[in-house]
Amino acid sequence: MRVAIAGAGAVGRSVAQELVANGHDVLLIDKSPAAIRRESVREAEWLLADACELSSLTEAQLQRCDVVIAATGDDKANLVASLLAKTEFGVPRTVARVNHPSNEWLFGEGWGVDVAVSTPRLMAALVEEAVAVGDLVRLFTFGQSSTNLVELTMPADSPLIGTRVGSVPWPERVVLVAILRDGTPLTPDPDRALESGDELLFVTPDDQEAEISALLSPRP
Numbered sequence: 001m002r003v004a005i006a007g008a009g010a011v012g013r014s015v016a017q018e019l020v021a022n023g024h025d026v027l028l029i030d031k032s033p034a035a036i037r038r039e040s041v042r043e044a045e046w047l048l049a050d051a052c053e054l055s056s057l058t059e060a061q062l063q064r065c066d067v068v069i070a071a072t073g074d075d076k077a078n079l080v081a082s083l084l085a086k087t088e089f090g091v092p093r094t095v096a097r098v099n100h101p102s103n104e105w106l107f108g109e110g111w112g113v114d115v116a117v118s119t120p121r122l123m124a125a126l127v128e129e130a131v132a133v134g135d136l137v138r139l140f141t142f143g144q145s146s147t148n149l150v151e152l153t154m155p156a157d158s159p160l161i162g163t164r165v166g167s168v169p170w171p172e173r174v175v176l177v178a179i180l181r182d183g184t185p186l187t188p189d190p191d192r193a194l195e196s197g198d199e200l201l202f203v204t205p206d207d208q209e210a211e212i213s214a215l216l217s218p219r220p
């Protein structure tokens with residue numbers, strides 16, 4: 001997979017290192033000469049250019065990319081880079097960093113953003129996930145589909161403790177993707193029984209989150 005990253009700061013370089021380690025081709029783009037630190041990610045390509053300029057993205061041959069990640073510290077730049085990538089170069093997938101939570105509402109289909117990553121929201125979700133038992137916690141939102149990755153830790157008084165996964169009347173359009181048990185990820189096999197303390201990960205539309213909660217952790 002070929003990935004272009006707009007913004008070669010600490011965030012962009014860290015993402016590039018992970019992607020290179022996983023065998024992907026990475027291009028880092030930044031307009032600041034000080035950010036061009038080739039020794040930090042030697043396997044990546046580097047381009048000194050402004051990712052908000054159409055001519056720069058043409059030079060980068062963005063049409064060859066499978067994913068563009070807008071990872072600068074400027075929300076305006078991330079929006080423009082995402083929009084150009086999607087509308088001018090037909091990049092299949094765009095991921096944009098949200099620096100200021102008040103701008104999060106802008107990061108959607110209208111600006112060419114498929115997935116918006118907000119660090120404050122992720123941190124809050126991880127804190128909730130670590131301490132909440134029986135409460136549904138939204139971990140991630142997929143940009144264009146109104147679909148979320150959510151987590152629920154099975155409380156000891158859940159009526160479905162001991163029930164086989166395949167016997168649970170899951171709500172329509174809800175997909176159980178993994179079970180975390182004692183720190184170990186397990187596949188949601190139909191014959192696997194649910195246990196107290198299991199962390200269940202679902203992909204679900206917004207309008208069915210309440211049904212998951214009512215099913216697994218009913219409240220008076």
